[in-house]
Amino acid sequence: MESKSAVNMLSALGHEGRLAIFRLLVKAGPQGVAAGDVARALDVLPNSLSANLSILAHAGLVTSRREGRSIIYSADYGAMSGLLGFLMEDCCDGAPEICSPLNAVLARVEACGPACAPKSPA
Amino acid sequence: MESKSAVNMLSALGHEGRLAIFRLLVKAGPQGVAAGDVARALDVLPNSLSANLSILAHAGLVTSRREGRSIIYSADYGAMSGLLGFLMEDCCDGAPEICSPLNAVLARVEACGPACAPKSPA
DNA sequence: TCCATATTTCCATTATTCTCGAAATATGAG
DNA sequence: CTCATATTTCGAGAATAATGGAAATATGGA
Numbered sequence: 001m002e003s004k005s006a007v008n009m010l011s012a013l014g015h016e017g018r019l020a021i022f023r024l025l026v027k028a029g030p031q032g033v034a035a036g037d038v039a040r041a042l043d044v045l046p047n048s049l050s051a052n053l054s055i056l057a058h059a060g061l062v063t064s065r066r067e068g069r070s071i072i073y074s075a076d077y078g079a080m081s082g083l084l085g086f087l088m089e090d091c092c093d094g095a096p097e098i099c100s101p102l103n104a105v106l107a108r109v110e111a112c113g114p115a116c117a118p119k120s121p122a
Numbered sequence: 123m124e125s126k127s128a129v130n131m132l133s134a135l136g137h138e139g140r141l142a143i144f145r146l147l148v149k150a151g152p153q154g155v156a157a158g159d160v161a162r163a164l165d166v167l168p169n170s171l172s173a174n175l176s177i178l179a180h181a182g183l184v185t186s187r188r189e190g191r192s193i194i195y196s197a198d199y200g201a202m203s204g205l206l207g208f209l210m211e212d213c214c215d216g217a218p219e220i221c222s223p224l225n226a227v228l229a230r231v232e233a234c235g236p237a238c239a240p241k242s243p244a
Numbered sequence: 245t246c247c248a249t250a251t252t253t254c255c256a257t258t259a260t261t262c263t264c265g266a267a268a269t270a271t272g273a274g
Numbered sequence: 275c276t277c278a279t280a281t282t283t284c285g286a287g288a289a290t291a292a293t294g295g296a297a298a299t300a301t302g303g304a
Contacts, residue, residue: 001149157250
């Protein structure tokens with residue numbers, strides 16, 4: 001991950017509304033949530049939501065797909081994993097055995113994408 | 123962790139200069155780095171650095187202590203761990219066994235603080 | 245006390261981001 | 275084709291943040 005990507009992701013998440021959107025999508029899992037449902041769940045104006053989803057998408061944190069009239073957004077676990085890894089990269093240089101187990105987990109978070117299909121079996 | 127703390131941390135890190143500072147401190151480990159050394163390493167004006175360190179400190183991401191004429195800054199691994207945990211909280215609701223190993227790692231990242239004493243035994 | 249080093253505070257300018265109303269686009273149903 | 279739903283785009287004003295020069299504060303040494 002490049003520094004610039006990380007900055008984009010972090011500043012995208014550094015906003016109360018967008019962080020709430022992202023956490024809702026993380027919680028929802030890879031099946032995603034329609035934009036309208038996000039707007040209702042968080043009680044925000046549709047145009048604000050759209051702008052914020054667009055910022056998250058441009059930062060690479062969420063992906064979208066159209067489904068009928070709705071557009072479904074989902075968290076990108078791979079990007080998330082990359083960001084967390086970037087933040088802790090070379091953590092405690094000289095004592096990597098303490099911080100590097102991160103890698104194992106990040107791989108699993110990444111795998112979370114295709115792997116975890118919650119409640120509704122779709 | 124409250125949402126507001128997380129937003130503060132994320133927006134603090136959502137800035138190229140501050141992210142570079144933070145990563146340098148993460149890499150340096152709990153022993154920390156003097157403000158002047160950070161400024162030299164990253165080639166930034168001392169007043170900019172001071173402002174940015176202040177933002178990081180206010181967000182809870184770094185701590186400082188005076189040592190002679192210098193002020194030593196270090197990354198706060200506990201805060202970092204809290205932030206990462208907050209971001210992935212309830213990840214993939216319904217399939218927590220996939221994402222929750224994060225917790226184990228976050229505990230270790232947190233422990234990184236007192237535990238890892240790199241190269242110079244101080 | 246006087247000086248050099250280290251860091252912070254103050255200030256003004258510039259640049260960016262946020263917010264929200266209104267209009268536009270896209271899809272599917274009748 | 276017309277209509278209702280879902281989402282995005284456009285635009286302007288308000289708010290917030292970034293930048294860098296200059297001065298102020300703090301510490302330690304001679």
